Amino acid sequence: MMALRLFHYPLPILFVALIFFTIPFLNFFATAALYDLSQRWDHVFDRIQPLQYFLSALSLVIAYGLIAKKKFGYYLFLLFSIVLASYNLWMVAWVSLGKKLFLAGIRLQTPDIIWNAVFTAVILGAIFYFLRKEISAPYLSGLQRGWRGGYRETHPVPFHWTNVDGEREGDGYTINVSGSGALIPLPQHHFLKEGDPINLHLKLENEKREIIPISVKGTIVRLDREADGTDLAGITYEFQVAQKEEKEEFLKFLTRVFAPRYPVSNKIEAGKNLPGESTGELVNISTEGLYIKSDTVYEMGELISVKILTRSGPIFLKGIVRWSNPNARYGKPVGYGLQIESAENMNHFRIWVWKQRFRIFHGR
Template sequence: MTFRFFNYPIPVLLVTLGFFAVPFVIFFAIASLYDLDFDHVGMILSRIQPWQYVFSFLSAIIAYGLITKKKFGYYLFLCFTFLILTYNVWMVLSVSLGKKFFLAGIRIKTNDIVWNMAITTVLLAIAFYFLRREIAAPYLSATRRGWRSKYRETHPIPFHWTNADGEREGDGLTINISKNGVLLPLTKHHFLKPGDPINLLLTLEKENRDPAAISVQGKVVRIDKEPDGTEIAGVQLQFLIPQKEEKQIYDSFLYRVFAPRYPVSNPVLFFPSDDKANQGTLLNVSLEGLYIESESVLSAGESCRVKIQTRSGEISVAGIVRWSNPQGKYGKPRGFGIQIDSIENQNLFRVWIWKQRFKIFHGR
């Protein structure tokens, strides 16, 4: 479920609002506990404990990181969760050994401490569940390639689908793929709905570029409408036990496609088959491919040479355009994706990729 105005999943928005509210909750809770009017801000702030300031600060930064789609937002959430749970476990162990805790001169009962730990653990587990589920796509991968815990790669695979009774069918190229499913553009009057079973014929590409067609059953899990009126379907793949070979081909294909990508922002010059120089911006890169944002968008299947400007020098690569996105759809800017065939200065390229790998605080 997605709130279209922000294009964020509702569960993620709720988690973000929850962290944003933590400093205010602490402020009002302390005011109520000490029976202070909200006008006495200084007195209320003086009674807030140092660890409460730390948690308030962390929660505000986490909320900012999540709502602005920053990588550090999720990392800080994990740190916050670890600190909170560690603190609660320490309190429970301490009271079990006879230590007494007081708040505003009132002793905190053991049952209250245990209940607080249980409720906190459940709430953080729910937040962790939704964040892990939503960061793959489309959350945190809009506009420019984002970070994710589960790979979902924008990749065009030729497909043909038929419904369960074979009366309706369609063709096209997948929008993105994952280990468990694919996102498909639908033709008009498809009459599919969530929960419908469909049969898919996917034409994959082996490492030597030879085609490999596999058949797999699927289930439509959602249908979304794009701003231009077209519809897309999220399909969960269901490989049967006898389909070990098909599953192996698919997994081998994903292994190559899911080479780790890193967000960058480097100026590039790219040269299509006519050798005319065009300018663009490199948005993400891996050892296998790259995505270029540009007003001049090449078509799928075109050969292309790319010169990447880095601080260490110019890197030249060549490859084939595998995905063309002239309309800037599906959460990516106008541009195209290239599968790398050759690298002129491989050592420089690999060192540069290695540097990107360890940039924890990427913009996205």
């Protein structure tokens, strides 16, 4: 079963994971060849340096993290790269000062050290590029099966789906949407399977809050099941050539709703008429929306007044509840997401949001 699942992994992920899995073995045999210990394998371990042990162990953990779709796998790769790059920079700097470096009794020449540093940088840069490309795609999403590098906020877009022959259909709200696909909940007894074509009808809102219907054909690339038994379908879009305007409108919508969000922890007051009906804490904020952690969860579609407490004074906003999350689903605490409708002082609010981008410790 695991072997079959590997066929669904992106090739760059599998290739990079294989590279890191083989590093300890390559390290062992390279050391044996360097010291001519092909007949005395038990002596090889005495020749391996502490840094080599560290990087070998780290590479195995990285390989596991990538295959298991864990966040730490990517972060440890970054650590691996920093350590290896720093070591190469140290060697270049050392020989540049006229110092000598030896390996197995042989002096390392400056051109060889520089060439090795450049080669290492190119390889690590290529791995970084392809990993970032994949972790920003559905492979590593915000669900339990992994994570997503590019920030992707859960966003509910009303949709209606039908299968290719129109015999089965369903309605709901998307969980995640992107420029290439969507994650949607399915009703019971949907009888869909991976590889099935599907017709997706989305209802988007433009800047004027006007509904713009978008219809797109797609293919089911993944089916998951949550702990509560809800089936989820990962869909990849297949916009046709004649749908150029629809696709552009869709991408404009995504650009607006997925404005960069920044983690914050400011206290807030909220209410249907005036702030003060409930309290909570901001989780993230953008110029287009925010997520509030609160024991009081408002219903979708309600207009809410919010007072954000900041050191420079309170900020008053009004927003429409676009996501009600009383069960703490999809990696978010109990609370609700707002789409911002207006601000008492929009310029003040935008400047405050912009400042969050440069904070090391986010908060008030």
